[in-house]
Amino acid sequence: MKAVELVEEKIETKKQMFLTGGQAVLEAFLEEGVDTIFGYPGGAIMPIYDALYDYNDRLKHILVRHEQGAIHAAQGFARVSGKTGVVFATSGPGATNLVTGLADAMIDSTPVVCITGQVFAHLLGTDAFQEIDVINITTPVTKWNFQVTDATEIPAVLAKAFYIAGSGRPGPVLIDITKNAQLQQFEYERYEKCNHIRSYRPKPIIRKKYIEAAAALINNATRPFVIFGQGVILGNAEKEFKAFIEKAGIPAAWTIMGMSAIPTNHPLGVGMLGMHGNYGPNVLTNECDVLIAVGMRFDDRVTGRLDKYAKQAKIIHLDIDPSEIDKNVKTNVPVWGDCKETLPMLTALVEQKNHTDWHQKFKDYQLKEDEKCIGPELNPTTDELTMGEVIKLLNELTNGEAVIVTDVGQHQMVACRYAKYNNSKSNITSGGLGTMGFALPTAIGAKFGAPSKTIIAIAGDGGIQMTIQELGTIMQFDVEIKILILNNQFLGMVRQWQQLFHEKRYSFVGITSPNFVQVAKGYYIEGQKVSEREKLKDALQTMLQHKGSYLLEVMVGKENNVFPMVPQGKGVSEIVLSKEEI
């Protein structure tokens, strides 16, 4: 009798827990603080979805209408919240539909973990139904990927996945799990978060010597210029960054990805860099004596022609990714490290300055741009509406508090040029990959990442049609998104280039649209269309005040162009303010 009791006790203290692979995935999510999953089920991921049935109270699953929508939504979630977005997709076509989003997340450094189902391990390589070599397809567009064929690997692999996706320079991670591993029962011990992989160093060592060298350059500079990118936002270093530029008194311009890291009305903010950026920042890049690049990667859309880029300047580059140093632009002082740590060190060493004369130069260029570009765009005298005046009204109505998710094209450039932001993580756009169709699904994810914010998806008539099926997701989950379509009846950016560089040979850029308001109505989403200036403000107000999602289509001028522009193959100081200058 006694012996039997003892045995029972032993079993109890050991507390064996058996889980399936599918359950282990969801346990890992809970341990990592995941609460929202964007996904689409299918044959090879069914065991995970079966497990999800019992986790419904702790994990919210948003059923999208296309896997690309799922990963864009996860990107939107990640970009507004700073957390890692999570995606489920099945094998084969489910997995290949993720590729665009993975590439977008890779180039824009967005932390996303994708779980794809895969056929049974014994079927790998047999061209089984919905089998695709997702690991090799996604290798160039993931920070890390891994195929799991045995359930016991799941806790450790997922811990690694979340650690890699979110640490250092973030990026997308894909874990492919064969169906047998999802079904397999195994003895689950516990989940251990990963915080060290010996072959992976998320943050390079900071070397004081270079901080000192950088500070010396800055202190001796008479025309220093700061350019910053998304690194400031990803590093949660907005405060540190502001402290740095405010003490050193240096004018600062943002890349499209760095936008909103400081409020757009910050006195030291001089505007946007790049092809359609502001006049002063582009021209004066070639007049500054020290160029301080913070968390940005010198994209070709920012630098224009490299052999005409800031040749006169000493260049300081702060970046967490060592491979970015000297990649496109040769650096005089490389400051490796997380800018949240390096910026305060630099701030401590720089002298308090004003650089008043230098700031005046930016203001002078601003006046020229106001006169030739900004004025006519924001206060047009023509009958046709401009995209700029829509954004201007939107600014007035939102007071810079909304999160704006843009698609890709002319409206994206106009929105980024003119939208006002008070808060970081408010400008969500596809900067690196330029993915049309990005806005609508990304906005859905953004709403889940920042539920208290007004989320406005701005898209063109082309881009919205690429992912318009996600209206179904909005309908089913009652997501509150404001959808603003700026319709110029053209694929406007391509048309602009054809006009300027291809003798106006408009080759397949005229695009017809459905009745967007009717389409929205079909999804039980309210909406209206305006084309008159007098009705615009009311329409925007109605959109913003409407309880629930709303679609507003604004008809704008058909052949308006975005200026200023750094024509391709030209240097940044060769930026032009009108088409006559090209």
Added chain:
Amino acid sequence: MQKQEFTITVYTENQIGLLVRIAIIFSRRKINIDSLNTSPSEIDSVHRFTIVINETEDVVRKLCRQIEKQVEVLKTYYNNNDEIVWQELALYKVPTDIIAEEVKVERLLSQHGAKAVVIRKDYTVFEVAGHREETDNLIKVLEPYGLIEFVRSARIAIIKNSEGFHKKLKEFEYREPGEVATENEFLNQNEEVFSM
């Protein structure tokens, strides 16, 4: 900057798929890999890739940084030919009767340091370890005598001034590695940094 031969040495974890990750860093930039070898290293669990390409140093440095960025790569080095000791192994299959008949051939083979690996009635296989030119030369020599088959291995290389990877690995296993990941050409040029 002139193109020249560089040997890239990559210390990695042993992970399926890593070969592809490394290979696409080159193919994406349309750079041809002249030779690629994977092998164990001086450390049990650590693998060693040896990659030979013909490129400018600037390009090679950038490639190494991209390789080192991969999660499973521990460390990447690049060296020019003066900084390494290297060998390639070549095998030659020749009809045995010709070698037996022509004394000259045997003399040529020994001059080139060839060693017989297999001798059969119908053919003999010789091996030569050496640099590219040496193994190439022997092809020319053997061709008139009916060279049946030829194959050459990838380059393997030892870095002359390397202390091996044991110490480095210890640093990596530590939470905070003791040395930076990347080199910069301004590293030892303080005057450059301050010359305003």
